Amino acid sequence: MLEKGHEVWAFCLKNTPFYNYCAEYNIPVVCINKHRKYYDFKAAKQLRNQLNNLNIEHLILRDVRDMSVSVAAKFWGKSSFKVHYFMEMQLGVSKRNLLHTIRFRQLDTWSCPLEWLKTQVLEKTRMPKNKVIVIPSGINRAPFTNNLSQETARTLLSLPQDKIIIGLAGRFDPQKGQLLLLEALQQATNKEIVVLFLGAPTVNEGDDYAQAMEQFSASHFMSERVVVRPFRKDIEVFYKAIDAFVMASKAETVGMVTIEALASGTTVIGSNAGGTIELLHNGQLGYLFESLNAPSLAQAIDAFVSNPKKWSNKTLSESTLRFDHEHVIALVEERLKV
The missing domain is CATH 3.40.50.2000 (Glycogen Phosphorylase B;)
Structure with a gap:
């Protein structure tokens, strides 16, 4: 995305392999603290401020453990950025209950790398069909x-x-x-x-x-x-x-x-x-x-x-x-x- 001329920031923990990777390839980094998986509103407020300060329009997350804090930053802060979840792991049990539905509906996109995962998401969640798409995982061939x-x-x-x-x-x-x-x-x-x-x-x-x-x-x-x-x-x-x-x-x-x-x-x-x-x-x-x-x-x-x-x-x-x-x-x- 940087090579295409987009402004990109990586939000990650300091001194992790991903942090070191970003340093090696001169990808701008915002260091964050480790947060709770659910209901960490302090971390959500901090994330919201960081995104607003950098005028970031799109937040892409890959790990489901980052979903709660990301959608909370968007919801409670009434911020203008959009949240896109690019799933990495398949779903286990059904997640059609009220709490999961409220959280998932704050997402602007739920991207699946394969068609079978899109089918799984539509069956096991209440995500609106128009928000669930397929974008393959990319490699440099x-x-x-x-x-x-x-x-x-x-x-x-x-x-x-x-x-x-x-x-x-x-x-x-x-x-x-x-x-x-x-x-x-x-x-x-x-x-x-x-x-x-x-x-x-x-x-x-x-x-x-x-x-x-x-x-x-x-x-x-x-x-x-x-x-x-x-x-x-x-x-x-x-x-x-x-x-x-x-x-x-x-x-x-x-x-x-x-x-x-x-x-x-x-x-x-x-x-x-x-x-x-x-x-x-x-x-x-x-x-x-x-x-x-x-x-x-x-x-x-x-x-x-x-x-x-x-x-x-x-x-x-x-x-x-x-x-x-x-x-x-x-x-x-x-x-x-x-």
Whole structure:
């Protein structure tokens, strides 16, 4: 938005990763204090004053924990700015009660990154239909559509050139499904497949899960077929190096890594839950397996191995054009009329 000439301010806590990111890219920052999730009217008044002092016309929030303080700033202060919620996580239980309805109706926009989330919002809330829209989550597709060859990518990651390699990226955590993939790999027909994990244990949460991954590999004589590499900024190298990407989470709301894999022209094997179904066009652009089911994942891996070029790299990559950040920015500008 800054590159498009808009005046942008980031409201965030000091010394957080996002704060540091803004400093790195010269994005103006307004430091705020941590507030209560509900009914923090003191924080709402402070936010209202900060927005008014900067003549801000649109407040965009991503975290539901910021919703109460944001709509309170708008309502109690009778301010002229508009509040737009760009949802990140799916809804759990129904939120059609009076308190939720009052809060939600102060929003000027409820933006959903996928159609299935828009349907969920309309079913589980009383948000006016005209305020619920779909604006995809945006990525810069350029790094993922470069001409880096698989051979070069594998050389950079010190990977074998002559193996089928299936990859999974994410912190080592039960929610990400690394053990599920190892179980499926052990059950898959092809015993030469290599799995590449890009990630590390969650900071300050111990390495019990990472140890469980190692123990499973060792006990099933798979250690030589399991490769671990740390996170890297040029994650496109990871996608170019692998033959297929696995989204093994129980139900990923959107799955930005799935979008990145597709943009790279890499086949995706994903669980049939959450946003993965829509991203893979209900199995028309990738392999779906039953969520949390290792035998089902093993069958999907076998199906991929039997037909690894079912979709061309170009077809997969072009399926992500709607997520290109230039297109997404245009949609945001249209909604905000800026």
